[in-house]
Amino acid sequence: MMAHLxxxxxxxxxxxAFFLALLAAHNVGGLRRMAAGCAAVQLLLCTALFRVVGEQxxxxxHAGGWSPPFGIAVRADLLSTVMLMLVAGISLAVMVYAxxxxxxxxxxxxxxxxxxxxxxxxxxxxxxxxxxDLFNLIxxxxxxxxxxxxxxxxxxxxxALEASLxxxxxxxxxxxxxxxxxxxxYATTGYLDMSLAGQQMITAAARYPQATMAALAMFLVGFGLxxxxxxxxxxxxxxxxxxxxxxxxxxxxxxxxxNAIGFLKVAYSVWGAALLARTPLPQVLMVFxxxxxxxxxxxxxxxxxxxxxxxYSTVGHMGYVFLGAALGSTNAFAGSLLHxxxxxxxxxxxxxxxGLLTAKAGTRDIAKLSGIGRxxxxxxxxxGVAALGMxxxxxxxxxxxxxxxxxxxxxxxxxxxxxxxxxxxxLNGVFYLPIVINAFLRPGPYERTPGGEAGLAALLPVVILxxxxxLMGLWPGLTLRYLLDAxxxxxxxx
Amino acid sequence: MAERLIPNLNYLMAMVLFGVGxxxxxxxxxxxxxxxxxxxxxxxxxxxxxxxxxxxxxQPPINPQHxxxxxxxxxxxxxxxxxxxxxxxxxxxxxxxxxxxxxxxxRIHRRLGTIDANELARRSRST
Numbered sequence: 001m002m003a004h005l006x007x008x009x010x011x012x013x014x015x016x017a018f019f020l021a022l023l024a025a026h027n028v029g030g031l032r033r034m035a036a037g038c039a040a041v042q043l044l045l046c047t048a049l050f051r052v053v054g055e056q057x058x059x060x061x062h063a064g065g066w067s068p069p070f071g072i073a074v075r076a077d078l079l080s081t082v083m084l085m086l087v088a089g090i091s092l093a094v095m096v097y098a099x100x101x102x103x104x105x106x107x108x109x110x111x112x113x114x115x116x117x118x119x120x121x122x123x124x125x126x127x128x129x130x131x132x133d134l135f136n137l138i139x140x141x142x143x144x145x146x147x148x149x150x151x152x153x154x155x156x157x158x159x160a161l162e163a164s165l166x167x168x169x170x171x172x173x174x175x176x177x178x179x180x181x182x183x184x185x186y187a188t189t190g191y192l193d194m195s196l197a198g199q200q201m202i203t204a205a206a207r208y209p210q211a212t213m214a215a216l217a218m219f220l221v222g223f224g225l226x227x228x229x230x231x232x233x234x235x236x237x238x239x240x241x242x243x244x245x246x247x248x249x250x251x252x253x254x255x256x257x258x259n260a261i262g263f264l265k266v267a268y269s270v271w272g273a274a275l276l277a278r279t280p281l282p283q284v285l286m287v288f289x290x291x292x293x294x295x296x297x298x299x300x301x302x303x304x305x306x307x308x309x310x311x312y313s314t315v316g317h318m319g320y321v322f323l324g325a326a327l328g329s330t331n332a333f334a335g336s337l338l339h340x341x342x343x344x345x346x347x348x349x350x351x352x353x354x355g356l357l358t359a360k361a362g363t364r365d366i367a368k369l370s371g372i373g374r375x376x377x378x379x380x381x382x383x384g385v386a387a388l389g390m391x392x393x394x395x396x397x398x399x400x401x402x403x404x405x406x407x408x409x410x411x412x413x414x415x416x417x418x419x420x421x422x423x424x425x426x427l428n429g430v431f432y433l434p435i436v437i438n439a440f441l442r443p444g445p446y447e448r449t450p451g452g453e454a455g456l457a458a459l460l461p462v463v464i465l466x467x468x469x470x471l472m473g474l475w476p477g478l479t480l481r482y483l484l485d486a487x488x489x490x491x492x493x494x
Numbered sequence: 495m496a497e498r499l500i501p502n503l504n505y506l507m508a509m510v511l512f513g514v515g516x517x518x519x520x521x522x523x524x525x526x527x528x529x530x531x532x533x534x535x536x537x538x539x540x541x542x543x544x545x546x547x548x549x550x551x552x553q554p555p556i557n558p559q560h561x562x563x564x565x566x567x568x569x570x571x572x573x574x575x576x577x578x579x580x581x582x583x584x585x586x587x588x589x590x591x592x593x594x595x596x597x598x599x600x601r602i603h604r605r606l607g608t609i610d611a612n613e614l615a616r617r618s619r620s621t
Contacts, residue, residue: 135580142587146594153598158618161602165614168595169528173519175591176535179584180512183539186577187546 005052006061006076008045009084010130013038013123021116028108032099035115039092042122046088050081060132068193073132079337079486082479083129083261086341090253090348091122093461097352098246100458105244105359110154117154118250120147125258134182134192134270137262141178145171145226148255152243163238170235174225181218184211185270194269201270216271216281223263227256229322230292233315237299240311245355248307252314253348257340260321264336268490273328285326290420292319297427305364306354309431310347313390316424317343323417324405332408334487338480339401342472346389346398349465353383356454356462357439366435371444373436375452378459380439382466387432389469392425397472400480504545511538523611525599529592536588540581547577 016038020031053059058077065071076084095118098104098111106114124143131137149171153164186192188208189200205212221232228236240252267276276282296316303309317339324336356379357372358364373380389396392403402421409417453459472478499506515535519528552573603609606617 135583139583139587142591146590149594149598153601156605158606161598161605162614162618165525165595165598165602168591168598169519169532172532172591172595173516173535175587176512176516176532176539179536179539180542183543183546183580186543186580192576 002052004061005045005049006059006074006130007063009042009049009088009126010074010123012045013042013119013126017116017119017123020119028111029099029101031112031115032095035119036092036095036099038119039088039095039122042126043085043088043092046081046084046126049076050085052076053078053081068133069191069196072136073193073195074130075132076130077486077489078482079261079490080129082341082482082486083258084126086344087122087125087129087254087258090344091118091250093348093465094118094246094249094253094352097249097355097458097461100455102455102458105355106155106246110156110244113154114151114244114246117147117151118246121151121250121255125254128258128262132194132269134185134194134197134266136192137266138175138178138182141226141259141262142175144255144258145175148251151247151250152239155242155244155247157242159238159242160244163235163242167235167239170225170232174222174232176222177218177225178222181215181222184215184218188212188215194265198270198272201272201275205271205275213279216267216279219263219266220281220285223259223266224288227259227263227322228315228318229288230295230315230319231288233292233296233318236315237308237311240314241305241308245351245359248311249348249351249355252311252351253344256314256318257321257344260318260325260340264325264490267325273491277328282326282328285322286417289319289321289323289326290417292316293323293420293424294319294427297424297431301427301431303431304366306358306366306369306435307351307364309366309435310350310354313428313431314343314347316428317347317390319424320402320405320421323420324408327405327408327412327414327417328491329408329411330484330487330491331404331411333491334480334484335401335404335406335408337483337486338397338404338476341479341483342389342397342401342469345465345468345472346386349382349386349462349469350390352458352462352465353379353386356458357383359454360452366438369435369444370438370442373440374444376454378453378463380436382462383439384436385466385469387436389473390432391429395470395473397469397476399473400476404480504548505542508538508542508545511535511541514538523613525602525609525611525614526596528611529595529599532595533588533592536584540584543577543581543584547574549573 053076061074063072124140127140131140149164149168152167153161185197188204188211189197191197225232240248293316296312300309300312320339321336324332361369361372389398392398406418406421512535515531515538518531522528549571552571555572555575599609608614
């Protein structure tokens, strides 16, 4: 059992998903609670794996007992186990929220599908984080993507259907690019295992400069499309804005993040930092990242729909993640990994809180939410804390990761990226703070209806996520020391 | 030029097909045609992967029956079996993506009465 621990975070949720799908005749409430239980077991498995990795170092597992280059390797190291715990933790929070019997924007039959799709997503995203084989990574990306298209379309609303189709078309183009890139890496290096292909990449890049460059460019386009990086982001506001609350929290919190992790894994373990520095990739990535941060923020500013605003803000914050990776210094890279964790917590909290607020208000129009903080003080306060985290106010976790990314830019003597972090943070302040001020200080129609908080199962995940925001802001070392170690192992040349 | 082009014609055609598929996906507004474009694009990648595994004059990589002599070990070249396995997996993924896309288009047609991307954008905004 213990020998198979590294593969269990993939097998368990997928098995649970298909088992729960067979139980479709069971009542929905029981199904939702069972799914939350499955996610809790997943979190325990990931924590156990994290402890094993902490005590015995990275664990490599060969699926079916076949070692690479014939078999598929799964590797649990510091980075992957931290990300596994993040994926499991956020999924657990979302599923506990989904288990609340209160107001839902999904019909009972759609809630069944949500439960099944969310568990499939949990397993396939864990697979993306763990896999060390390029083709296996593609398969896991495809499972994640199809489940993600589905989780948008289960909300029976014309906008959600159109968004799901748009997401599907652009996502499928991304998949095509990723598959072609994988084929090119296989053709030039002769391996699909990331470590083995990485050993051959230096000679391959010298012999086939165009083919390897095309592969790298296609990986950037493919993962960029799936992670919502700026020139490829057009599906994201529609999909994340029109999906159900719980779906949006999973998509914005996790799905775009694991694609960013996938890109970092491929770029830094197949090409490696030294080889990447000789390609135009860092410059191109930096332009895309800064574009995402500034234009994503500016577009979010113009939104009147709360969920679309949050979706555009995700585009902006994916910019931070890629900026840290493009800079390539240890501090910036650790900051970028930390921002993956922080933004997942923040955005899940914001989407879940926004779901409760808009359900109460009956509208997603930001201007009509004034005074709602008096009716729902806990929810609005959690939203406020997470909004401050997005701005990067000291004492919240968003500050720490932005600080490290800016520090990493200054380490390299580059002022423009550091300035972009600052300007983008100001932009975040300009559109997040008015919502919070509006909710608490302006009078509104909700003052006469106090005690309007949602049920405990829905409220608890929101408040706990807001607590985590402050906790990780005050004691950043909790996660940062592991991610600094992970950054050092991924960037051995520095 | 020609002597470099002819042996690499399969790779070239794969790239051309990839471009054709991508163009259809981007330029056509009929959703069914977009799905067809997607399939052309994926077929191009499969052609490319299969071409990578091709060995000139290679035998099919099939293990002989137990006890049977392996014909001419050392002289016979075998084509690479792994790309075929990859393509098989790739086809499964392509089929499931197409199936999902078509079922979604059916739902959109029932709900909004159109399979045109521009018309769909207009109708889903207005509701």
